Amino acid sequence: MMNRRLTLLFVFIFLASALFAQKTIQKPIKSLNEAELPQGTRTIAIVDVLLIDGNGGQAISNGSVLVKGNKIIAAGSSKSIQIPQGTEIIQGKGMSLLPGLIDSHFHIDGAEDLPSTFLQNGITSIRDPGLWIEMYDQVRKSSKHKPRLFLSGPHLDGSPPAYPNDAYVVRDEAEAIRQVNEVVDQGSTVIKIYFRTPPGLIKAITDAAHKRGIPVTGHLEITEAKHAIEAGLDGIEHITSFGLSLTPKRKAEKYRQSMLADNNYRKQGRYEAWAALNLNSAAADSLARYLVKKGTFVSPTLAIFEYQPGKGAIDSIQLKGFDQMMKLTSKLQKAGVNIVVGSHGMVPYAEKGWAYQREMELFVESGMSNSAVIHAATMVNARFFRIEKELGSIEKGKLADLILVRGNPLEDIKAMRNIEKVMINGVFVK
Incomplete structure (x- = not known):
C-alpha cells in the first residue's frame, strides 16, 4: 500500500511539474517600457x-x-x-x-528618433533582437511618444562575432545560461542567437530561456534550421536562414566554410546560393511541412535583401537570388507557416520610417494576399511575442x-x- 501511495505521489509531482513548466513557457510578456507609456x-x-x-x-x-x-x-x-x-x-x-502594427525585427541603427517615427507611421510595438538594452536609455528618456519596446539585449554569438558591438560571445554552456538569466533579469523579452553560436549551445540557451518564460529566435545561415528548431528554437530571423536546408550537402558545406572564414562572404555569396536553389523540390516541401508541425515563427525581412535594377548593369545573380527569397516566403505562408512582419529598421529601398510598409508590400509582391499580410503584421506577430491576450487584434x-x-x-x-x-x-x- 505504501509503495502504491509513493508511486501515485511521484506521478502527481511529475504531472504538476510538467503543467507548471508548460505554464511558465506560455506566460504573457510585457514590454520593457510598459509603465512609461501614456x-x-x-x-x-x-x-x-x-x-x-x-x-x-x-x-x-x-x-x-x-x-x-x-x-x-x-x-x-x-x-x-x-x-x-x-x-x-x-x-x-x-x-x-x-x-497597431507589430515589428518583429527592428534595428535602431544609431537613429534615436526612429522608434518615435515608426510609431507615427503605425507601428505600436517593436522588437529589437540584438542590442544592449541600455542603448535604448535615451529613447526611453525622450519626451517623444514611443512604441512598446520589446528588447533582447545583445545577441549571443560565437567567436569571432559577426557584429562585436551588438553581441555577447558565449564560449560554453555556463556562460550562455548566465547571460540568458542576466538579460531576462534586466527586462529582455526574447533571446536571439546569431549564426556563429555553436550548435551545441543552442539547446542550453533555449532551455534556460524557456525556464524563464522567454522565447528564443535566431539568425542561422550556417546552422541547419531543422537542427536548431529541434534544439528548441521558437523563431527564425531572415528567410536566408533556410539556405542550408535547401542546398545539397556538398555545396552547403562549401558555403558554411566560406562564411566561417569570412563573415562578409554572405554579402554576395548568399545571392549566389539562393539563385541556384530549387524551390519546387522535395526538400522545400519537407521544410514547409516541418515548420508547420513545429509551429515555428519566421520573420523573412525581405526588404533588407531587396535588389532593384538601377541605371547601370543588372546583377542577374542578385535579381534571381532575391526573387527566390520572395517565392519561398510566399510558399511557406501558403503552406501554413507562421510568417510575421519585421522591418529591419532601415532598408535600401524605403525612406526612413517606412521600412515596415515596404516589407508588407514585398509580401504582397511575393504572392501573399493583402489579408494574410495584415494578419501576419498583427495577430501572428502578437503570438510570436506572446502578447496575443492583450494585443494583436x-x-x-x-x-x-x-x-x-x-x-x-x-x-x-x-x-x-x-x-x-x-x-x-x-x-x-x-
Missing part, C-alpha cells in the same frame, strides 16, 4: 470605418470601436455599438481601422493600440502608408 483616460468612439480586426477573417464594412481608458470595450458593426453620452466621436468614413478587453488609415489596405496594401491617426494605450499620438 495611459488613456477618455471614452472615445471611432465610427463608420472598415474594421479589419487582425484575426484574418472578414472585415466589417461599417464598423465602430469603443475605447475607455486604455482598453477596447466594444468592437463590431456600428449598429451593435451603443455609444455613451459624452463620448468623443472620431468619424472614420472612407478609412480603415486596424490593430481589435477585440473587447484588449489594449487600445489602433491605427486609422485612409483607404482600404485589403484592396491596395500601399494604403498602409496613409496613416491618419495612431493610438497607443488609448491615447492618440498622431
Whole structure:
C-alpha cells in the first residue's frame, strides 16, 4: 500500500511539474517600457470605418470601436455599438481601422528618433533582437511618444562575432545560461542567437530561456534550421536562414566554410546560393511541412535583401537570388507557416520610417494576399511575442493600440502608408 501511495505521489509531482513548466513557457510578456507609456483616460468612439480586426477573417464594412481608458470595450458593426453620452466621436468614413502594427525585427541603427517615427507611421510595438538594452536609455528618456519596446539585449554569438558591438560571445554552456538569466533579469523579452553560436549551445540557451518564460529566435545561415528548431528554437530571423536546408550537402558545406572564414562572404555569396536553389523540390516541401508541425515563427525581412535594377548593369545573380527569397516566403505562408512582419529598421529601398510598409508590400509582391499580410503584421506577430491576450487584434478587453488609415489596405496594401491617426494605450499620438 505504501509503495502504491509513493508511486501515485511521484506521478502527481511529475504531472504538476510538467503543467507548471508548460505554464511558465506560455506566460504573457510585457514590454520593457510598459509603465512609461501614456495611459488613456477618455471614452472615445471611432465610427463608420472598415474594421479589419487582425484575426484574418472578414472585415466589417461599417464598423465602430469603443475605447475607455486604455482598453477596447466594444468592437463590431456600428449598429451593435451603443455609444455613451459624452463620448468623443472620431468619424472614420472612407478609412480603415486596424490593430497597431507589430515589428518583429527592428534595428535602431544609431537613429534615436526612429522608434518615435515608426510609431507615427503605425507601428505600436517593436522588437529589437540584438542590442544592449541600455542603448535604448535615451529613447526611453525622450519626451517623444514611443512604441512598446520589446528588447533582447545583445545577441549571443560565437567567436569571432559577426557584429562585436551588438553581441555577447558565449564560449560554453555556463556562460550562455548566465547571460540568458542576466538579460531576462534586466527586462529582455526574447533571446536571439546569431549564426556563429555553436550548435551545441543552442539547446542550453533555449532551455534556460524557456525556464524563464522567454522565447528564443535566431539568425542561422550556417546552422541547419531543422537542427536548431529541434534544439528548441521558437523563431527564425531572415528567410536566408533556410539556405542550408535547401542546398545539397556538398555545396552547403562549401558555403558554411566560406562564411566561417569570412563573415562578409554572405554579402554576395548568399545571392549566389539562393539563385541556384530549387524551390519546387522535395526538400522545400519537407521544410514547409516541418515548420508547420513545429509551429515555428519566421520573420523573412525581405526588404533588407531587396535588389532593384538601377541605371547601370543588372546583377542577374542578385535579381534571381532575391526573387527566390520572395517565392519561398510566399510558399511557406501558403503552406501554413507562421510568417510575421519585421522591418529591419532601415532598408535600401524605403525612406526612413517606412521600412515596415515596404516589407508588407514585398509580401504582397511575393504572392501573399493583402489579408494574410495584415494578419501576419498583427495577430501572428502578437503570438510570436506572446502578447496575443492583450494585443494583436481589435477585440473587447484588449489594449487600445489602433491605427486609422485612409483607404482600404485589403484592396491596395500601399494604403498602409496613409496613416491618419495612431493610438497607443488609448491615447492618440498622431
